[in-house]
Amino acid sequence: MTQSSDSLNHAIASILKSYLDKHQGFLPNNLHEIIIQKVEQPLIETILSQTNGNLSKTAKILGLSRITLRRKIERIKKEL
Numbered sequence: 001m002t003q004s005s006d007s008l009n010h011a012i013a014s015i016l017k018s019y020l021d022k023h024q025g026f027l028p029n030n031l032h033e034i035i036i037q038k039v040e041q042p043l044i045e046t047i048l049s050q051t052n053g054n055l056s057k058t059a060k061i062l063g064l065s066r067i068t069l070r071r072k073i074e075r076i077k078k079e080l
Contacts, residue, residue: 041076044069 028034051057059069
């Protein structure tokens with residue numbers, strides 16, 4: 001693992017630990033789905049910003065097809 005990957009893993013683990021500590025005993029059964037959805041929105045928004053809204057570049061960075069990226073963006077918009 002690279003240093004930046006280790007750093008990201010550490011940051012994510014720290015946030016998750018904090019969340020779990022605050023919600024001990026009251027965790028939902030679909031925690032994986034909830035966390036993935038909560039991470040996906042700022043990830044997509046941040047990469048879109050970094051690429052100045054270029055869907056092709058964003059999709060490539062995220063390892064998604066443009067169609068999949070568009071679907072995810074539409075789902076996020078509906079949730080807002």
